[in-house]
Each structure stands twice: as structure tokens, then as C-alpha cells.
Amino acid sequence: MKVGIDQIGYFTPNKYVDMVDLAHARNQDPNKFLIGIGQKKMSVADPTQDAVSMGINATLRYIDKIDQSKVGLLIFGTESSVDQSKSGSLFVKSALKLDPAVRAFEVKEACFGLTAGLMIAQDFVRLHPDQTAIVIGSDIARYGINTAGEVTQGAGSVSLLVSSNPRILELNEGHSAYSEDINDFWRPNYSKTAKVDGKYSTQVYLDFFKHTFSDYKRQKGLETKDFAAIAYHLPFTKMGLKANRLAIEGVDEETNARLMDSFTASKELNANVGNIYTGSLYLSLLSLLENGGLKAGDLIGLFSYGSGAMAEFYSANVVEGYENELDKAADEALLDKRRKLSVPEYEKIFSASLVDPQNNVELTSDEKKGRYYFAGICDDIRQYRVK
Template identity: 75%
Template structure:
């Protein structure tokens, strides 16, 4: 029995800042951001969008095409949690009107969270093949105005349905995992801004990729040229490019070109949205599906990384007809709906979003009709509404 990804949806907020504008405001050469970091735009979340609302909106992209009564599990991966106790998934479950029998909880390990959720869901479906599982990764990456990490911020969510006989990607048995207790990135309880040692984190990311990629190939008796694509967690696209260069080192021209082309396809959405932490790898997958030209059966390697640190390499094969399950035109329309904001406007939105609204203050959304948003709190209980 094959188990894997059957549906996938992406959401990002309705505002963005242009990296050329940001570079000029920070007295930097734009090419430092456009080429050196590999980003061209960065989605910006205002007070009305949080991990929960974005997760709902990502799921709404496919909810009308599935049988909700078959869902037995909902797992939410995030490092932008909105409550120290209550799971973000419960708010989503209510908004989607899922059955009370659905088992639901939240998981955390930095950017590895959605991969952890996916593996839990895969195993659940293997034991309950008549059921499906929903997994969501949703995050707002914040490092602070004027910081070294500012250009690697972003906001968004990816939601996926996991089931037997999937329509998009069939997951293969086995994986290579590697973890260490290190301090390359963290966010204390009293801070909405992450703390990061950027150069160290890059070094660890690349080291974990090398270890897991080599081990996975050994386990599965694969060579690099057996992969039709390798995709990566992308905190910024240049990070993935560095990992891909390690993957193709000493490979022939044909393999190098094949994997470079697939990487180029996989980075297009990330380049425009920015870092979305737990969902970044799966935005790479969606970008590959929309911009690549891979045949059914193509072997795709996926490298997941969460600072602190946890890395994992696994693979899947594309399913016949997977193209029917993605909507490149719809995602492009979603990106184009975004309003370009000036750097001063972005700074005001950013700083305002760092503060919680006063209790009983009602927030309203300026996004499109049908968009879910955080409407503030009543009696310190979070309220979510649809526009």
C-alpha cells in the first residue's frame, strides 16, 4: 500500500516588501539580497494573520475536494505558536468543522515541525488505511528590523492531506535522521523575535545535509544520479543552492544539470514569499510541481532541517496525474493579490504586529472576501473570523 501526499495548499498574507526597496533603505547593494541571499520579495503578516489563520486559509485551498468525514488525524507543526497550552490545531479543526472524533495536536522542533507531522500522519494512515490525515505547517519568520536576518523573514502556511493511494507524491519507506543539541537558532518565551547565529546555522545545515544524504543513499543503495530532483528547506534560496552544490559535487554534467534545473524550479515560490519555517520545504515541493517538468514516477529527495538541530532526508515518487492536483495559476493569482508596501509601511506593520491587541479590541482584515483572519481576543480567548 502506498501512502503519501494527496492534496496540498499554500497561503501567504496579502502584503509584501520588495527586496530592492529594502536594500536601498538599509544602504546595501540590492544584489546582496537578490543574488547573495537569493530573495526578491518578502511576504509581511499584519496583526490579523497568525499561524492559525494562515493554516486555515492554506487548507481552504483543497477542503472542498476531499471527504472530511474520513479525516482521523490533524497535526499542526509550528514554531509560531499562539498559546503555551492549547494546540493551534483545535482552532483549525473548529473552523473547518471537522468531526469531534478527529485526534488533533501540535508539534514543535523549529522548521522540522511539518516533517514530523507528516511522518506521524504517514504512520497513522498505514495503520488506518481507510482514514486520511491532515498536516499543516504555518509560521511567521521574524528577526527584527535592521538585523542581519531581516532579509530572510516571511510568512505563510502549507497544508497537506495524507492518504493511501495518494494523487501527488507516494512516500518511500526509510529515512536518514540526524540530530544534535546545539544553539544555532532559538526564540525565548518572552520574545516574538528569533535569535540566530547565521553563519553557524548555515554550517550546521550543510553538515546535516551531507550526513543524511550520504547515509540515505547508502541505506537505499542509491546513487545521486538516481534522483530526478532534490529539494530543500529554504530559509533563503541561497542556502538550498549551497546544499545542492554539495549534492552534485563530482557528478557528471547531465546529473548536475538535471538537479540544478529541478532546484531552480523548486525555489521560485520561496524567492517571492520568504522564509515560512516549518512549511518552507513543502513550499519547495509545491514550487517544483508547478514549475518543473518531471514525469510520473520521478524520484524526489526531500531534505528537512530544523535548527537546534534536527535534519532528515527521505524520498517519494511522483504519482501519475499529479499535475491535476496543483493550481499554478491560482497560486500566482494569490501572490499577485498582495499589496506592495513601502519600507516605512512595512516597518509600521511589523512593529504593530509585535504587540497583541488589547482584549476586546476587534481587528478587521483588508484581505479578500473568504479569507480567515485573527479578529482579536474576547475575555483573552482568541477569535477567528472569515471575511
């Protein structure tokens, strides 16, 4: 039975800071950010956008196109959880008015959370082929103002509908996984910003990629030339470029050119949104699907990485007519209609977002009509409203 990704929706908040402006404010050469890191713009979440509201908005991108009565599972992957006990998926389920019988829970392993949810959803649909599963990755990446990791911040969410006979990608059985208990990146409960050893994390990412990619090819009897494209977890696009260079070492010229071109296609959205943690690989996948000129049957490799650390390599094949399930114009408009912030404006919003809102004080949003937002806390209960 064919199981895979039937719908993809993404969302990012309505504000951004330009990397050239940020570089000038930090007395850096803009090319350090544009080329050395590989980022152009960075989405900024104000206090009214959190992991839950972004997850709702990402799912709303396709919810009216599907049979909602068939949804049997909702998984929320995040490392920006809004509650130590209650799953973000329950807030999403309520906003979408899904059936009470839908299973709903949250998973966490740094940026690996959406992939973990996808694998669970794939198994669920194989056992329940008449049902579908919604899997969401939603996060806000925060390292702090004027820190080494500042340029690799961002905010956004990607939502996937997993079904039998999918219309976008057919997931292949099997995977290569690798994990170790290390400290390359983490965020303690007491901290609003992440702790990271950037150089170490990049090296671990590359080591885990080499291990899982070579092991997957060995398992499946594949060669690098068999892949039409490889999509990577992209906390910043230069990291994925380094992995792609490892992937194409020693290959023929045609394979080299194809995988470099596909990487360029896959990084466009991430370069303009920034780091969205759990959703980063799948934003890269969406960018590849929209810009990569893929054809039916093409084999795509996917590399997922979550610090701490967990990595997995798996693959999927493109479904004929996948283009009909995408809305590139609307995806581009979501970016184009954001408001550019000055660096002082960005710093003010960032600082305000680190402070929990006062109880029983309602927040108002300047998001577009029809979008959900976090409206504050009433009697210690989080409130979500639609604009």
C-alpha cells in the same frame, strides 16, 4: 500499501515588501539580497494574520475537493504558536467544521515541525488506510527591523492531505535522521523575535545535509544520479543552493544539469514569499511540482532541517496525473494580488505585530473575502473570523 501526499495547499498574507526597496532603505547593494541571499520579495503578516489563520486558509485551498468524513488526524506544526497550552490544530479543526472524533495536536522542533507531523501522519494512514490526515506547517519568521536576519523573514503556511493511494506523491519507507543539541537559532518565550547565529546555522545545515544525504543513499543503495530532483528546506534560497552544490559534487554532466534545473524550479515560490519556517521545504516541493517538468515515477529527495537541530532526508515518487491536483494559476495569483508595501509601511506593520492586541478590542482585516483572520482577543480567548 502506497501512502503519501494527496493534496497540497498554501497561503501567504496579502502584503509584501520588495527586496530592492529594502536594500535601498538599508543602504545595501540590492544584489546582496537578490543574489547573495537569493530573495526577491518577502510576505508580511499584519496583526490580523497569525499561524492559525494562515493554516486555516492553506487548508481551505483543497478542503472542498476531499471527503472530509475520512479525516481522522489533524497535526499542526509551528514555531509561531499562539498559546502555551492549547494546540493551534483545534482552532483549525473548529473553522473547518471537522468531526469531533478527529485527533488534533501540535508539534514543535523549529522548522522540522511539518516533517515530524508528516511522518506521524504517514504511520497513522498505514494503520488506518481508510482514513486521511491533515498536516499543516504555519509560521511567521521575524528577526527584527534592520537586523542581519531581516531579509530572511516571511510568512505563510502549507497544508498537506496524507492518504493511501495518493494522487501527488508516494512516500517511500525509510529515512535518514540526525540531531544534536546546539544553539544556531532559537526564540525564548519572552521574545517576539528569533535569535540566530546565521553563519553557524548555515554551516550546521550543510553538515547535516551531507550526513543525512550520504546515509540515505547508503541505506537505499542509491546514487545521486537516481534522483530526478531534490527539494530543500529554504529559509532563504541561497542556503538550498549551497546544499545542492554539495549534492552534485563529482556527478556526471547530465545529472549536474538536471539537479541544477530542478533546484531553480523549486526555489521560485520561496524567493517571492520568504521564510515560512515549517512550511519552507513543502513550499519548495510545490514550486518544484509546478515548474519542474516532472514525470510519473520520478524520484524526489527531500531534505528537512530544523534548527537546534534536527534534520531528515527521505524520498517520494511522483504519481501519474499529479498535475491535475495542482492549481498553478491560483497559486501564482495569490502572489500577484498581494499589495506592495513601502519600507515605512512594512516597518509600521512589523512593529504593530509585535504588540499583543488589547483584550476585548476587535481587529478588522483587509484580506480577500472568504479568508480567515485573527479578530483579536475577547475575555482572553482568541477569536477567528472569516472575511
